[in-house]
Amino acid sequence: MPTNKLFFASAQDVEAAFYEAIERADLDALMAVWAEDEEIVCIHPGSGRISGYLHIRESWRRIFEGGARLRIRTRVMSTVVNPFAAVHSLIEEVALRGAEEATAAVTATNIYVRGPLGWRMVMHHGSAAPAESSQAPQTLH
């Protein structure tokens, strides 16, 4: 299945494919949304910075191999867009499938770039968010 040949006409299309692939635990579909570039970056909540296509693929493979199936609802809170780049700031509500009543909130920054093959993800930065009522920053900025 030549998923890397997909053409995404917008950043929104890339983002929809990204979260659908996570929910299906479909590694090929997930990696098809990324630019094939050593400069791409993925930061999983609580983890360090992972860069490069193969390292990012391996990180998701390890997440999926456990067999847990995630259910993710996203709320796009704001976007910054220009003709060649888009930044989406989201809240993800992440739950294990079958246990949707217990969700964890993740704050995500997703960045997309438009190239000759359409739009692709170049950055996913996710971090655990506390309950929404707590907006007090820690001393560590």
Added chain:
Amino acid sequence: MPTNKLFFASAQDVEAAFYEAIERADLDALMAVWAEDEEIVCIHPGSGRISGYLHIRESWRRIFEGGARLRIRTRVMSTVVNPFAAVHSLIEEVALRGAEEATAAVTATNIYVRGPLGWRMVMHHGSAAPAESSQAPQTLH
């Protein structure tokens, strides 16, 4: 002091001013690097998403009012740039001044946009990073 009238000729200049202002705990200088826009977003490590100029200003005021002075060394790991936007992926090594031997690592995504008044920050997403040897992502992606 009309710090909001500063002209930043590059994203690098904005970034340097941002971290210098944090180290000096200079709230006016810090806020001068941001675009004056309701869509700007700041995510402090361990905290939720804060958006809008005034809310972001208040979050930094509360960080600075404790009196702790931070020392931040940054390593820019990768950048994505086009004529009107720049994304910098950094590792910040954050320490309290006078206790530089104990640093905490923060993974940061900084996003800059070029407007009529030069470059400005529109997003700072920081999250605590584990020791660099640990690249294993958690199940929560």
